Amino acid sequence: MRNLLAGSSLLIALFIAGTAYAHHSGAGVDRTKTVTVEGIVKQFKWANPHSWLEIEVPNSKGSTDIWNLEMTSPAFLVRAGWKSTSIKAGDKVKAVARPFRNGDPGGIFVSVTLPDGKVLGEQATQPAY
């Protein structure tokens, strides 16, 4: 299920600009929009310089799309409350991302709602470096 939500957050945009894009440009991502998807986690990678989250999301064709959400590095995720065990394959989650302009499934990660209802984002709960 795909539910496009209009909105923007300067704070998040600045945070992402300073962290997630350290390795590469974020061109192609519509930073003025967010998209919310629900599905089953295929893979959660806890790695430098970027973590990522892959979710199998049902589409209108009766099959699934793989949504690949690019995340920042564990150094920042830890300060936002993450652990490497926060998500595992098979978990049913709802994720928010800034989508690709061309409509490809995926984008820049914003937040995720875990099976227990806990929400994790990328903003530090402690002062970031």
Place this chain on the structure above:
Amino acid sequence: MIKSRIGRRVAAAVVAFSFLVGVSDLTAQFQPPGALGALAPENLAKPRPKPPFDLTGTWLHGGGPDNGFRFTPPPGLKLTPEAQVHYDAARKAQSEGKVYRDDIGQCWPAGLPVIMTRVWPIAMIQLPTAIYMISEFMNSLRVVYLDGRPHTDPDIAVPSFNGESIGRWEGDTLVIDSKYFVPDHHWIDSGIPGSDALHIVERIKLIDQGKTLSIEYAFTDPKSWEGTWNITKRWRRVDERDIAEVSCLPDLNDHMPTTHSDANVR
């Protein structure tokens, strides 16, 4: 075995001559037999003036006004026709919401000077003979030699993304001269290429009671722009940080759609 007095003197002179030749032949990239590397205990122990400061620590770029991570060219910088083609293409891509030749996103090294401000912290270890700088970002290594060796002969120097750096102390300032950069996949800013003629002089000071590191850059690259491009950046000491292993691996970009989307202009 040399028995005569004259024979012993001749032998001593040959040894001394060989040592002197060896020292004078020492360069940043190639050490001839008998020369001492920067980590040789004998080289480290040589008497030298006390340096005015010690950069050893972890440093993170940022903070304060006019200190963005990008090396934005100064107004009026005149690019060469060859560089202007890239610059115009980068501006066109930007106007279309795209990015021009984001080589770092394709796992090419950032190179100097970009690696110094690339968001990630830099561990610096200062020894009497050299300063080792390791950026957490791709663990990029820079060695700044301080033991008096000259730049490598251009005929044998191997170009690299961080170039070859020779440092010297001038009063309270560390002056670093860097050259021998790769001419491809090396950008100063989006659309501004660094060529094999790039020459960087950094004047480094510690300010704010040693909590802030300031670098005044002077860039010249006659193949890419005219004159000298001056810019200053600052870093803050982050004693609570260490650096980790960070590598750009093949499976990384497989999971980073932005690195292979149609928004990338090659």
